[in-house]
Amino acid sequence: MKYIQSDKNPQVKQWKKLLTRKERDKSGMFLVEGFHLVEEALTKKEDVEEIILSEKTELPPGLDYGEIPVTVVTDEISKQLADTETTQGIFAVCQQPKNTETNGKTFLLIDSVQDPGNLGTMIRTADAAGIDAVIVGKGSVDMYNPKVLRSAQGSHFHMPVLSGDLSEWINKLQAENIPVYGTALENGVVFTEAEKGEAFALLVGNEGSGVNKELLAKTTQNLYIPIYGKSESLNVAVAAGILLYYLKTAK
Amino acid sequence: MKYIQSDKNPQVKQWKKLLTRKERDKSGMFLVEGFHLVEEALTKKEDVEEIILSEKTELPPGLDYGEIPVTVVTDEISKQLADTETTQGIFAVCQQPKNTETNGKTFLLIDSVQDPGNLGTMIRTADAAGIDAVIVGKGSVDMYNPKVLRSAQGSHFHMPVLSGDLSEWINKLQAENIPVYGTALENGVVFTEAEKGEAFALLVGNEGSGVNKELLAKTTQNLYIPIYGKSESLNVAVAAGILLYYLKTAK
Numbered sequence: 260m261k262y263i264q265s266d267k268n269p270q271v272k273q274w275k276k277l278l279t280r281k282e283r284d285k286s287g288m289f290l291v292e293g294f295h296l297v298e299e300a301l302t303k304k305e306d307v308e309e310i311i312l313s314e315k316t317e318l319p320p321g322l323d324y325g326e327i328p329v330t331v332v333t334d335e336i337s338k339q340l341a342d343t344e345t346t347q348g349i350f351a352v353c354q355q356p357k358n359t360e361t362n363g364k365t366f367l368l369i370d371s372v373q374d375p376g377n378l379g380t381m382i383r384t385a386d387a388a389g390i391d392a393v394i395v396g397k398g399s400v401d402m403y404n405p406k407v408l409r410s411a412q413g414s415h416f417h418m419p420v421l422s423g424d425l426s427e428w429i430n431k432l433q434a435e436n437i438p439v440y441g442t443a444l445e446n447g448v449v450f451t452e453a454e455k456g457e458a459f460a461l462l463v464g465n466e467g468s469g470v471n472k473e474l475l476a477k478t479t480q481n482l483y484i485p486i487y488g489k490s491e492s493l494n495v496a497v498a499a500g501i502l503l504y505y506l507k508t509a510k
Numbered sequence: 511m512k513y514i515q516s517d518k519n520p521q522v523k524q525w526k527k528l529l530t531r532k533e534r535d536k537s538g539m540f541l542v543e544g545f546h547l548v549e550e551a552l553t554k555k556e557d558v559e560e561i562i563l564s565e566k567t568e569l570p571p572g573l574d575y576g577e578i579p580v581t582v583v584t585d586e587i588s589k590q591l592a593d594t595e596t597t598q599g600i601f602a603v604c605q606q607p608k609n610t611e612t613n614g615k616t617f618l619l620i621d622s623v624q625d626p627g628n629l630g631t632m633i634r635t636a637d638a639a640g641i642d643a644v645i646v647g648k649g650s651v652d653m654y655n656p657k658v659l660r661s662a663q664g665s666h667f668h669m670p671v672l673s674g675d676l677s678e679w680i681n682k683l684q685a686e687n688i689p690v691y692g693t694a695l696e697n698g699v700v701f702t703e704a705e706k707g708e709a710f711a712l713l714v715g716n717e718g719s720g721v722n723k724e725l726l727a728k729t730t731q732n733l734y735i736p737i738y739g740k741s742e743s744l745n746v747a748v749a750a751g752i753l754l755y756y757l758k759t760a761k
Contacts, residue, residue: 269711329619341578376627380745380748383741383744383745384741384744384745384748385739386739386740386741387735387737387738387739387741387743387744388738388739389739390739401666410745412741412742413741414739414740414741417739417741418739418740419647444593484638484755485759486638486756487637487638487639487640488636488638488640488641488665488668488669489665489668489669490634490635490663490664490665490668491635491663492638493634493635493751494631494634494635494639494661494751496745496746496747496748497631497747497748497750497751498637498746499748499750500744500745500749500751500752501751501752501755504735504752504756505755507738508702508736
C-alpha cells in the first residue's frame with residue numbers, strides 16, 4: 260500500500276478539491292466517507308478508483324475491495340478530507356455514473372431542493388419505496404455533496420440517481436404514457452385522488468417556493484397533501500415520503 | 511424600552527443560560543429566535559415574558575406584542591443569544607406550558623429521538639396532520655432546543671407538545687380505548703392493515719435502535735412500512751409522516 264505523509268502531495272491536493280462542487284463537476288469524481296458508505300460504494304467496484312485510509316484506521320477484515328488500490332495517509336490528512344468532525348478515517352474516490360439511461364417505470368423528479376439533508380433523505384426514501392430512478396434537476400444542491408451522501412445512507416449506489424433537465428424528462432415520461440404528478444397547492448387535487456397505476460413520476464420542489472411554475476404547467480396532474488392543523492406546510496422530504504408511499508401502495 | 515449594553519448584565523447572563531438544556535429544565539423557560547417564531551410565540555401571549563431586540567433590528571410594524579416588555583440590546587449581545595449564524599436579532603423569552611392535560615383523540619408519542627431536526631420536523635408534521643398532541647418521552651433531545659424550534663416552524667405553539675412518561679401515556683390512552691400503534695419491523699403488520707378509526711396514537715422511536723422494546727410490548731399493535739428497495743430503513747420523520755397521514759386519511 261502506498262503511504263502519503265505530506266498534505267502538499269499533489270494527490271492529496273486533488274482529493275481535497277473534491278470537497279467542492281466545482282471540482283466534482285469538472286472531474287466527474289466524488290468522495291465518500293465512512294465504513295458504511297465505502298462498503299456501499301464497493302458494491303459498484305467499477306466506479307471506485309481508490310480507497311484512502313487513515314494510518315489510525317484498520318481496514319475492516321471483511322471489506323471486499325478487489326483490485327482497488329488502497330492509499331494510507333496520516334491522520335492529519337484524513338481529517339482534512341473529512342466533512343464530519345469525527346471521521347472514521349476511510350474514504351473511497353468514486354466516478355460519477357455516466358450512464359443517464361434508465362428504463363424504469365417509477366421516478367422521483369427533484370426541482371431546486373436546497374438543503375442537503377432534504378435531498379439525501381429523499382434519495383433514501385425513493386430507494387426504500389422501490390423507485391426506479393431519481394432525477395435531480397438544475398438548481399438543486401449537488402447530489403454528491405458529502406451531507407447529501409450521508410443522509411442518503413448509500414442509496415446513491417442502489418438505483419440510478421441522475422442529473423437531468425426536468426422539462427425534457429417530463430416530455431420523455433409522458434411520451435411513454437407515464438403520468439407525472441406535480442406537487443402544488445394551486446390547481447391540484449388531494450393526493451388520495453391520484454389515479455392508481457404501475458408507472459408514475461412524482462415531481463417535488465424547492466423548500467420555500469415549491470416546484471417551478473413552468474414545470475407544474477406540464478405535469479399530468481398536480482397533487483396536494485391536506486394540512487389539517489395550523490402549520491403552513493410539510494417538510495419536502497416528508498411530503499415526498501407520504502406521496503411516494505401512497506402512489507406505491509395505492510395499487 | 512429598556513436598553514442593555516453590557517453582556518455582563520445579569521439579565522443577559524440569564525438569557526444566555528437558556529441556550530443550555532439544564533437551565534431550560536431548571537427555569538421552565540425557553541428562548542425563540544427570528545421574526546416567524548416570535549410571531550408564533552405571541553399567539554400565546556400569556557406565555558411570553560419579554561421580547562429582546564437587537565439595536566440593529568426594527569420592530570416589525572404589525573407585530574402585536576400587547577403589554578409585553580421589549581428590551582433592546584447591542585448587536586453583540588444579540589449574536590451571543592443566537593443559535594443561528596445570521597440572526598434576525600429578535601427573540602422572545604417564553605414559559606414552557608405547564609398544563610400537561612389534553613383531551614384529544616390523536617397523538618404522536620416520541621421515544622428517544624436524538625436528532626433535533628428530526629424531532630422538530632415530526633412536531634411540524636404532527637401539526638400539519640391535525641394531531642391533537644405530541645408527547646416527547648425521556649431520552650429524546652430537548653423539545654426547546656433551538657434547532658428543534660426552528661425545524662418545527664412554530665408548531666410548538668399550535669398544539670400541546672408535552673414531556674411525558676410514555677409507558678404511563680400508553681396505559682392512559684388504552685384505558686380510553688385509543689389504540690396505540692408502535693412502529694417495529696418485528697411482530698408488526700404492514701401499516702395499511704391498521705384498523706381505521708377516529709382516535710389513534712402513533713409511537714415512533716430512536717433513529718438507530720427504534721422504539722424501546724418494553725414500550726413496544728405494551729402497544730395495541732405494531733406497524734411497519736415495507737422497504738421495496740435496497741435501503742435499510744426510512745428516516746424517522748419521513749416514517750412518522752407516512753404513518754400519520756395514512757392513519758389520518760385512511761378513514
